[in-house]
Amino acid sequence: MAVRIVLDCPHPYLGPRLRETLFAALGACFAVVGTVAWLLIVPMSVLAIAWLQGENINLALENGRVITDRMLLTTWGVVAVCIALRFRGRGLRLVRGARTSVLFLRRFGYTDATRAVTFAVTKTIGRTWRLVTLDDNQTAPLGIPSGPKWFFTVTHGVMRAVLAPFKILRFYPPALALAIVIIAADVGRAVLWPTRGTSVETVATRYFELFDVMFLSRRLPLDAVQLNGPGAFAVILIIMGWPFVVLPPIAMAVPPWVWLVALAFFVYVAFSIDVVRSADKGRTRHVTDEPGILSAVREVGEASRRLLAPRLFVLRVEPAIWQQTVSSFARHTSVALVDISEPSANLLWEIEELTLRTRTPCVFIGEYDRVAPLGDDRVRSQSEQGFPQLAMLLGQEEVLAYATDRAGRQRFARALRGKLQAATRAGRAA
Numbered sequence: 446m447a448v449r450i451v452l453d454c455p456h457p458y459l460g461p462r463l464r465e466t467l468f469a470a471l472g473a474c475f476a477v478v479g480t481v482a483w484l485l486i487v488p489m490s491v492l493a494i495a496w497l498q499g500e501n502i503n504l505a506l507e508n509g510r511v512i513t514d515r516m517l518l519t520t521w522g523v524v525a526v527c528i529a530l531r532f533r534g535r536g537l538r539l540v541r542g543a544r545t546s547v548l549f550l551r552r553f554g555y556t557d558a559t560r561a562v563t564f565a566v567t568k569t570i571g572r573t574w575r576l577v578t579l580d581d582n583q584t585a586p587l588g589i590p591s592g593p594k595w596f597f598t599v600t601h602g603v604m605r606a607v608l609a610p611f612k613i614l615r616f617y618p619p620a621l622a623l624a625i626v627i628i629a630a631d632v633g634r635a636v637l638w639p640t641r642g643t644s645v646e647t648v649a650t651r652y653f654e655l656f657d658v659m660f661l662s663r664r665l666p667l668d669a670v671q672l673n674g675p676g677a678f679a680v681i682l683i684i685m686g687w688p689f690v691v692l693p694p695i696a697m698a699v700p701p702w703v704w705l706v707a708l709a710f711f712v713y714v715a716f717s718i719d720v721v722r723s724a725d726k727g728r729t730r731h732v733t734d735e736p737g738i739l740s741a742v743r744e745v746g747e748a749s750r751r752l753l754a755p756r757l758f759v760l761r762v763e764p765a766i767w768q769q770t771v772s773s774f775a776r777h778t779s780v781a782l783v784d785i786s787e788p789s790a791n792l793l794w795e796i797e798e799l800t801l802r803t804r805t806p807c808v809f810i811g812e813y814d815r816v817a818p819l820g821d822d823r824v825r826s827q828s829e830q831g832f833p834q835l836a837m838l839l840g841q842e843e844v845l846a847y848a849t850d851r852a853g854r855q856r857f858a859r860a861l862r863g864k865l866q867a868a869t870r871a872g873r874a875a
Contacts, residue, residue, distance in 0.1 A: 472539025
């Protein structure tokens with residue numbers, strides 16, 4: 446009996462997508478709450494310990510409102526519960542969803558299969574399934590989606606711009622040394638060559654007045670900038686201290702909870718940006734010897750379980766160990782995706798390895814014009830003349846066909862999602 450060639454796969458598409466979106470949104474809320482909890486646990490614990498020791502921990506705000514000890518202790522309890530229940534970790538897992546790795550095999554050099562599967566990865570299956578394929582210099586690896594990548598890159602740039610004024614603090618030691626030299630030179634001149642109005646007390650008073658204007662009156666001493674010692678000291682104060690004069694009024698105008706959420710968000714971005722860059726660079730791995738196979742399996746598995754991970758890994762494998770590589774990844778992946786449009790001796794060996802030895806659930810796909818004869822008993826024998834093993838290996842399997850135009854790729858992407866869902870469920874049940 447001929448194999449079955451299908452173009453569609455019945456699947457509950459809308460429901461799972463809505464469920465995934467809902468879980469992802471809920472997970473994002475959990476992750477934010479968990480991150481804020483980790484930021485608050487130390488100060489809240491200090492206040493709780495102070496309250497236990499009998500101290501008054503009520504906080505008075507400028508607008509006359511008071512944060513009572515009961516409110517602070519309640520906040521501490523909520524924060525402790527969020528940490529104990531691991532809100533951040535659980536939220537990240539909900540955002541990540543259930544990840545499954547897929548081994549993608551096809552004849553090297555057949556670009557139609559690469560285009561069709563790459564389209565499906567970017568449109569429908571890339572969030573849930575992570576594909577691994579061997580390199581033939583025709584397949585381009587796919588990193589994380591462009592949306593999250595640009596989001597983290599732009600947000601990290603905004604964070605760096607917000608924190609840029611405080612980078613001036615790295616120059617604080619030389620600026621302090623220069624200020625001491627200026628004051629010492631001016632005071633030394635007043636001691637060695639005293640004149641009217643330039644006594645040591647007068648000189649020191651000028652510098653104290655500039656310091657008072659800057660840090661007590663919260664005003665930049667712009668009018669004191671002159672070509673003399675106090676003027677140079679004023680320039681140093683303005684350059685080094687302007688963030689502490691200009692930014693606090695702006696910060697006070699924003700509600701504290703906004704800053705807290707922004708801080709939690711920026712902390713998350715700061716820790717995630719390196720993960721984003723690493724995931725985008727980890728799309729390609731080189732396997733040169735047998736010990737490197739297990740290392741690649743472990744690295745790809747760990748990367749696939751992360752929140753941000755490449756969607757299509759490409760393994761550059763030495764020809765002498767490609768069979769061992771296929772076997773190892775077949776044992777450690779949930780589903781194998783096999784394109785049979787152009788069967789070769791190597792591809793037949795891979796199908797035999799998957800179906801007879803590793804028993805890996807397989808989803809067979811192919812370009813419609815090439816695989817259609819396999820579904821017709823009258824012309825099937827002609828298509829089997831070159832590779833008679835193909836019919837025996839496929840048996841009565843169902844082959845999902847795709848067309849090479851955009852409409853055909855869209856149809857294939859939707860159907861492939863359903864096939865992978867069914868194969869994943871079957872593999873877990875087994």
